[in-house]
Amino acid sequence: MNEALLAVQEVTKYFGGLKALDQVNFEVNTGEILGLIGPNGAGKTVCFNLISGVYGASSGRIVFNGRRTDGTAPHQVAKLGVGRTFQIVKPFASLSVLENVLVARGIARYPKLSKIWSSWKSRSEGQKGLKMLNRVGLADLAHRKAGLLPLGNLRRLEIARALTVGTRLLLLDESFSGLRHEEITNLETLIRGIRDDGITVLLIEHNMRVAMGLCDRLVVLDHGHKIAEGPPGAIQQDERVIAAYLGRKGTKDAA
Amino acid sequence: MNAYVITIATIITIYAIVVCGLNVIVGFAGQISLGHAAFFGIGAYSAALLATKAGLSFWAALPLVIVITAFIGLLLGLPSLRVKEDFLAITTIGINFIVEAIFLYVPFFGGALGIGGIPRIMLFGVKLKGFGFFYLCLFFLLLVLIFCWWFTRSWGGLACFALREDESAAASMGISPVRFKLLAFVVGTAIAGLGGALYAHYIRFISAGDFSFSVSVLLLSMVVLGGMGTLWGPVLGALILGALPEVFRPLVDYRYLFYMLLLLLMIRFQPGGLLGEGSLVRRRFTRTLHKQQDDI
Numbered sequence: 340m341n342e343a344l345l346a347v348q349e350v351t352k353y354f355g356g357l358k359a360l361d362q363v364n365f366e367v368n369t370g371e372i373l374g375l376i377g378p379n380g381a382g383k384t385v386c387f388n389l390i391s392g393v394y395g396a397s398s399g400r401i402v403f404n405g406r407r408t409d410g411t412a413p414h415q416v417a418k419l420g421v422g423r424t425f426q427i428v429k430p431f432a433s434l435s436v437l438e439n440v441l442v443a444r445g446i447a448r449y450p451k452l453s454k455i456w457s458s459w460k461s462r463s464e465g466q467k468g469l470k471m472l473n474r475v476g477l478a479d480l481a482h483r484k485a486g487l488l489p490l491g492n493l494r495r496l497e498i499a500r501a502l503t504v505g506t507r508l509l510l511l512d513e514s515f516s517g518l519r520h521e522e523i524t525n526l527e528t529l530i531r532g533i534r535d536d537g538i539t540v541l542l543i544e545h546n547m548r549v550a551m552g553l554c555d556r557l558v559v560l561d562h563g564h565k566i567a568e569g570p571p572g573a574i575q576q577d578e579r580v581i582a583a584y585l586g587r588k589g590t591k592d593a594a
Numbered sequence: 595m596n597a598y599v600i601t602i603a604t605i606i607t608i609y610a611i612v613v614c615g616l617n618v619i620v621g622f623a624g625q626i627s628l629g630h631a632a633f634f635g636i637g638a639y640s641a642a643l644l645a646t647k648a649g650l651s652f653w654a655a656l657p658l659v660i661v662i663t664a665f666i667g668l669l670l671g672l673p674s675l676r677v678k679e680d681f682l683a684i685t686t687i688g689i690n691f692i693v694e695a696i697f698l699y700v701p702f703f704g705g706a707l708g709i710g711g712i713p714r715i716m717l718f719g720v721k722l723k724g725f726g727f728f729y730l731c732l733f734f735l736l737l738v739l740i741f742c743w744w745f746t747r748s749w750g751g752l753a754c755f756a757l758r759e760d761e762s763a764a765a766s767m768g769i770s771p772v773r774f775k776l777l778a779f780v781v782g783t784a785i786a787g788l789g790g791a792l793y794a795h796y797i798r799f800i801s802a803g804d805f806s807f808s809v810s811v812l813l814l815s816m817v818v819l820g821g822m823g824t825l826w827g828p829v830l831g832a833l834i835l836g837a838l839p840e841v842f843r844p845l846v847d848y849r850y851l852f853y854m855l856l857l858l859l860m861i862r863f864q865p866g867g868l869l870g871e872g873s874l875v876r877r878r879f880t881r882t883l884h885k886q887q888d889d890i
Contacts (some may be wrong), residue, residue, distance in 0.1 A: 373868060391728050391766060392774075393762065393765075412765070412770070413762070413765040413766055414765045414766075414767075414768050414769055414770045414771075417766055417767060417768040422805065424767075425762070425763065427667035429760040429762060429763035430759075431755065431756050431759035431760060431763065431764075432757070432759055432760075432872060433755075433823075434755060434759065436644050438752070438755075442752055442753070442755075442756040442764070442767050443767045444699075445749045445752060445767075445768070445769075446767060447752060447768075447773075448749045448755055449749070449769050449770065449773075450768070450770075451769045454749070455748060455749040455750035455777075456748050456749070456750060456754065457748065457749065458744075458747045458748060458749075459747065459748070459749050460747050500763075500767060501766070503767075504766070504767055504768060508727075568725070571646070
């Protein structure tokens with residue numbers, strides 16, 4: 340755990356009069372798994388959308404790999420090696436599973452008009468795509484239509500796509516939600532493997548057991564504020580975190 | 595075949611070319627356009643003007659026509675493609691009306707009289723008419739189909755498919771939505787320009803009414819009927835919707851009723867188009883294919 344790969348500095352985001360994020364600060368260190376947790380509406384996904392360039396920040400800075408990226412368009416952020424998944428899965432439904440991954444493999448070509456005319460249906464591209472699918476355990480379903488896959492497989496497919504793009508930083512938005520118990524265990528193993536390959540992971544998670552077990556550090560958001568940051572053990576004991584999730588002692592006992 | 599049939603066949607082939615272009619925009623990139631006839635018209639008018647005023651031959655003018663149409667497509671696409679879905683449909687309808695009005699009211703474009711006296715196409719010293727022109731159109735249709743087939747296999751085409759399926763997911767994979775929508779729009783309008791040039795030299799008298807909004811609706815109906823995003827769908831759509839009014843001609847004014855009935859039935863029972871995903875034709879075809887494979 341050495342220098343920061345991603346730094347979110349004093350970031351504030353307004354939607355009209357609503358302050359979704361208020362002066363949020365945190366850093367993601369190279370090679371760690373950092374969990375972003377917090378109750379519903381805390382601003383976690385807003386934070387992801389700011390990092391991946393979907394929104395611009397109202398104020399503050401986002402620095403990725405020594406370079407300021409707030410205000411950079413999503414496709415340019417992706418080009419820097421940041422891959423992401425979506426809370427509500429967004430497969431390219433009418434394309435095959437393999438084609439979904441191949442779309443991501445084109446990332447180096449898309450910015451150059453001269454490079455987009457060659458064929459993607461080559462054997463070597465197909466094999467590289469299959470290799471990536473193999474890694475997330477979807478190789479058997481390569482030629483199935485993506486829209487027909489069940490949720491667990493779609494989440495893996497999104498990870499395969501994001502991993503193809505996110506050679507440095509992977510943003511996982513609630514990849515565990517809606518999964519069965521064994522699927523959760525498999526996905527945990529996969530994410531640890533990704534980290535061991537040198538890819539930094541920032542993930543949003545609602546399942547506390549998963550977040551505590553998987554993450555090296557946690558950042559807790561509540562109503563747009565960062566209320567705590569630290570290793571899972573310390574977060575579990577943090578009074579502000581407990582209050583944010585369960586409510587303060589004595590305030591709602593009557594109910 | 596008599597001259598009447600050849601005329602219908604030629605017109606259908608020209609429509610098929612234009613519809614292939616619309617399919618790149620609507621079928622491949624998923625951007626609705628209800629103003630495609632405007633670009634068909636821009637192609638036809640530039641070909642007509644280059645032939646009658648500048649005295650260029652069809653062959654010398656053709657590259658220019660395609661470049662002019664594609665360039666105007668780029669200019670008009672740039673602001674239009676920033677809006678989505680219903681708004682894009684309305685914007686493109688607006689483009690159609692404006693372009694048609696310019697043809698109709700600017701004296702340079704012949705005004706209400708249109709442009710007449712467009713020369714026939716010469717090939718190897720022979721004036722093309724009848725069968726000769728029909729074969730020329732078929733040749734260009736084949737070129738367009740080969741281009742479209744190749745486009746679906748290119749990285750640019752794949753990026754367009756991804757955009758069609760989900761814009762934000764595509765952007766997270768390094769695909770600039772604006773750039774690739776524009777690419778599809780420019781390719782589609784360039785193909786419409788080619789169709790327009792052929793049309794002008796075939797009909798030899800063009801006026802603004804040939805490129806009205808109702809033509810755009812017809813073109814879009816052809817794409818939808820044949821199957822959006824398929825290679826042969828536009829050809830089939832142009833064939834059916836081009837031939838039906840002729841087949842139903844004895845019914846006089848009632849033929850459009852049948853026409854609409856057919857479209858409604860399509861939307862109800864084959865929403866993906868005749869050759870689209872999960873369509874009857876495709877299911878039957880794959881079943882036969884599997885059976886043949888099993889036999890081997």
